[in-house]
Amino acid sequence: MKKLGMGLVGPGFIAAHHLDAVRRLGHVEVVGIAGSSLESARKRARELGVAHAYPGYRELLADPAIQVVHNTTPNHLHREVSLAALRAGKHVISDKPLASTTQEARELYEAARDAGVAHVVTFNYRGYPLVQQARAMIAKGKLGPTVFVHGCYLQDWLTDERAYSWRLDPKRGGASSALGDIGSHWCDLAEHVTGARIVAVLADLHTAVPTREAPAASAKAFAGTGDKTARRKVKITSEDLASVLLRFDNGARGCVTVGQVLPGHKNDLRLEVSGRLASLAWRQEQPNDLWIGHHAKANTVLTRDPALLDPAARGYAHLPAGHPEAWADAFRNLIADAYAWIGRGGTPDTRPTALPTFADGYRNSLVIDAMLKSHAAGGAWQPVDDFLEPRRAKGKRG
Numbered sequence: 001m002k003k004l005g006m007g008l009v010g011p012g013f014i015a016a017h018h019l020d021a022v023r024r025l026g027h028v029e030v031v032g033i034a035g036s037s038l039e040s041a042r043k044r045a046r047e048l049g050v051a052h053a054y055p056g057y058r059e060l061l062a063d064p065a066i067q068v069v070h071n072t073t074p075n076h077l078h079r080e081v082s083l084a085a086l087r088a089g090k091h092v093i094s095d096k097p098l099a100s101t102t103q104e105a106r107e108l109y110e111a112a113r114d115a116g117v118a119h120v121v122t123f124n125y126r127g128y129p130l131v132q133q134a135r136a137m138i139a140k141g142k143l144g145p146t147v148f149v150h151g152c153y154l155q156d157w158l159t160d161e162r163a164y165s166w167r168l169d170p171k172r173g174g175a176s177s178a179l180g181d182i183g184s185h186w187c188d189l190a191e192h193v194t195g196a197r198i199v200a201v202l203a204d205l206h207t208a209v210p211t212r213e214a215p216a217a218s219a220k221a222f223a224g225t226g227d228k229t230a231r232r233k234v235k236i237t238s239e240d241l242a243s244v245l246l247r248f249d250n251g252a253r254g255c256v257t258v259g260q261v262l263p264g265h266k267n268d269l270r271l272e273v274s275g276r277l278a279s280l281a282w283r284q285e286q287p288n289d290l291w292i293g294h295h296a297k298a299n300t301v302l303t304r305d306p307a308l309l310d311p312a313a314r315g316y317a318h319l320p321a322g323h324p325e326a327w328a329d330a331f332r333n334l335i336a337d338a339y340a341w342i343g344r345g346g347t348p349d350t351r352p353t354a355l356p357t358f359a360d361g362y363r364n365s366l367v368i369d370a371m372l373k374s375h376a377a378g379g380a381w382q383p384v385d386d387f388l389e390p391r392r393a394k395g396k397r398g
């Protein structure tokens, strides 16, 4: 079988994980990468073991050996690169958030829909087997009607005022920082797992570290604090902390806390869903356990075991119980679903149901935008602009 060719634009931190995931699939050839210059692309190509470096993304898109483009550029370049890739007829896998603004996200969604190719946005936390298990249990009514959805996404990598990233620069990261970077994952996960949509939000945003010392020259995604280069003071205007109340379209209430300046919290994403019959809780840092809470009988913990999972979730678990699977495995599951869809031509009715698309990316940007508006209005309830992707009758697992 002829391998599919992939190319990657924007070889920063996350690029290595895209390549890892693709290489684990076995039926995809990594053709080449493009960065901000030929020199930087060559350097990264050597580090990542990639054969070919292009002078820029246009040259990469012009290569007929590439059918799939992974867009891992900083947020402000998502639109330009993804649109060009769609126009070149390539399947596109974009990092989240889909774009810097909701207008751009909408434009990308419409372009992807009209292009008739596969379009994926990396809400990778959907790829965990126990996330799919939770979703299947809720869809089958095991929790009863949903009452409350709450959780958090907390990190600490921006705690030190000398930590800096392009994510904090509205021109490159977008108007929102913590909400756009990680709140977006939580909202996507909450909607995906519950099958309900966030329809209104009340947000309180805060910048706990309003001035930072950025490296004088270009700032890397995760500039460490041990960095000895010259620094400049930068005023931070986007939030590093947010608390948001939520209302869902099925009547459920919820709340989420998001922050990136919270010492000790590394990648602490937690989601709990309570129904009238039972509750479920999942934590990204202990992803092999799903807590199931009851009122009138003992609570239980379901440890990831392919034999015990719902058929909809089983395919996402690859190792026997007791052999922990984690972030890279979930990421690989998302990429596997993406390539399964691509293998079927990327037609709307052949998409694996767990796979997040540009429609999800657009919808997610509407949710985050409503949070920004709510805060700007002094903490008032703000409806989420309506957008419903036409639902398909029947989904498929990759």
Ligand code: SOE
Residues within 6 Å of the ligand: 155, 181, 182, 185, 267
């Ligand atoms: C940094 O906050 C980051 O790498 C996010 O950009 C990712 O989307 C998240 O998965 C982990 O944290």
